[in-house]
Amino acid sequence: MKMSPDTQAFVMHFGEMGSRWGFNRTVGQLLALIVISENPLCADELMAALSISRGNVSMGLKELQSWRLIKPVHTPGDRKEYYAAVGDIWTMGMRVLEERRKREIDPTLSLLRDLLMESEANEQSNYAQGRMQEIHDLLELVANWSSDLQRLNHDKLQTLMKLGAGVGKVLEFKDRLLKKGDGD
Amino acid sequence: MKMSPDTQAFVMHFGEMGSRWGFNRTVGQLLALIVISENPLCADELMAALSISRGNVSMGLKELQSWRLIKPVHTPGDRKEYYAAVGDIWTMGMRVLEERRKREIDPTLSLLRDLLMESEANEQSNYAQGRMQEIHDLLELVANWSSDLQRLNHDKLQTLMKLGAGVGKVLEFKDRLLKKGDGD
DNA sequence: CTAAACTTTCAAAAATTACTGAAAGTTTAG
DNA sequence: CTAAACTTTCAGTAATTTTTGAAAGTTTAG
Numbered sequence: 001m002k003m004s005p006d007t008q009a010f011v012m013h014f015g016e017m018g019s020r021w022g023f024n025r026t027v028g029q030l031l032a033l034i035v036i037s038e039n040p041l042c043a044d045e046l047m048a049a050l051s052i053s054r055g056n057v058s059m060g061l062k063e064l065q066s067w068r069l070i071k072p073v074h075t076p077g078d079r080k081e082y083y084a085a086v087g088d089i090w091t092m093g094m095r096v097l098e099e100r101r102k103r104e105i106d107p108t109l110s111l112l113r114d115l116l117m118e119s120e121a122n123e124q125s126n127y128a129q130g131r132m133q134e135i136h137d138l139l140e141l142v143a144n145w146s147s148d149l150q151r152l153n154h155d156k157l158q159t160l161m162k163l164g165a166g167v168g169k170v171l172e173f174k175d176r177l178l179k180k181g182d183g184d
Numbered sequence: 185m186k187m188s189p190d191t192q193a194f195v196m197h198f199g200e201m202g203s204r205w206g207f208n209r210t211v212g213q214l215l216a217l218i219v220i221s222e223n224p225l226c227a228d229e230l231m232a233a234l235s236i237s238r239g240n241v242s243m244g245l246k247e248l249q250s251w252r253l254i255k256p257v258h259t260p261g262d263r264k265e266y267y268a269a270v271g272d273i274w275t276m277g278m279r280v281l282e283e284r285r286k287r288e289i290d291p292t293l294s295l296l297r298d299l300l301m302e303s304e305a306n307e308q309s310n311y312a313q314g315r316m317q318e319i320h321d322l323l324e325l326v327a328n329w330s331s332d333l334q335r336l337n338h339d340k341l342q343t344l345m346k347l348g349a350g351v352g353k354v355l356e357f358k359d360r361l362l363k364k365g366d367g368d
Numbered sequence: 369c370t371a372a373a374c375t376t377t378c379a380a381a382a383a384t385t386a387c388t389g390a391a392a393g394t395t396t397a398g
Numbered sequence: 399c400t401a402a403a404c405t406t407t408c409a410g411t412a413a414t415t416t417t418t419g420a421a422a423g424t425t426t427a428g
Contacts, residue, residue: 006302079397162325243417
């Protein structure tokens with residue numbers, strides 16, 4: 001499989017960015033190549049295109065499946081497994097958001113909950129405690145908010161995002177109406 | 185400086201999470217310790233508390249300053265530099281969001297813009313191009329949205345986040361009113 | 369200015385993470 | 399069932415990242 005210069009640039013860039021996005025170079029390249037390809041790709045093709053070993057392809061594909069970004073596609077009459085992106089770009093973005101929440105926020109939230117729980121029993125209140133509480137509350141807010149957004153349908157979320165800071169206006173609106181006692 | 189068991193646990197956890205958050209173990213630990221401390225800390229104290237070398241402290245502090253998460257605090261009559269968190273937790277969260285956007289989204293956005301620009305000239309339109317365009321559009325939307333949110337004041341943003349999926353309702357509201365020709 | 373007190377730099381070493389490739393495992397056609 | 403076709407695992411090796419510590423640099427008190 002020959003990559004066009006643009007595809008090549010795209011794949012290499014994803015490799016370089018990989019580590020910033022929470023995976024390694026190979027995983028980034030695999031993802032780029034699978035996302036950009038119209039047809040599902042098998043291990044042999046990925047191996048050749050990226051000049052990496054069979055084992056590395058296997059591990060990378062496993063990792064991408066754990067992120068729920070690719071899926072195996074079985075073609076009858078062919079023993080090979082082929083892999084394709086799990087859906088459109090929007091869906092993949094949502095999956096990345098969700099997985100990163102699980103990996104980057106949830107563990108810390110869990111630790112802070114534990115630390116704050118036991119210290120509450122101890123009745124000792126100091127500066128550090130207060131800070132931990134603040135961090136806990138912010139992370140909880142962010143985690144819940146991102147779950148909430150994930151439940152919103154694509155169109156609505158897109159509208160919301162396009163609205164940008166304009167959402168401030170809409171909120172004032174809501175407040176004004178609520179004050180008039182018109183809660184819904 | 186002796187750390188309480190809770191502080192110890194907190195600092196160690198930030199060390200472990202560090203790499204998932206875009207920096208390394210030492211930087212995570214330094215951040216945790218500085219954030220949790222009521223008073224600014226100097227290199228000697230950090231060195232002793234974390235059992236790391238002077239050079240490592242220096243590099244870690246530089247990194248945290250590049251993230252705009254800590255600031256040097258100069259005490260008259262003392263040659264040492266002391267370091268403190270740059271503000272409250274909310275402010276720090278915003279800074280992390282902003283820096284991560286710069287490091288994780290902007291470079292890809294820039295590459296995609298270039299690739300799409302030149303390919304537009306070439307007039308060749310294929311599947312890969314379309315995908316790149318989709319990724320570009322999503323990243324642009326996210327980048328602009330996060331800039332927008334950053335400009336919102338704390339209270340408003342907090343209200344918005346607490347509203348969570350309920351924001352959907354508010355949007356419908358807006359739509360209904362706009363349809364009636366009541367644009368503001 | 370000088371020298372003490374402190375910080376930064378950076379080459380070398382240590383630690384960690386990623387990759388290879390051969391062996392083991394799995395699946396399916398016949 | 400057997401064997402071919404394919405995938406996964408994992409111990410060893412390679413590559414990368416992090417850390418150290420000594421030398422160079424900077425700042426300020428006197």
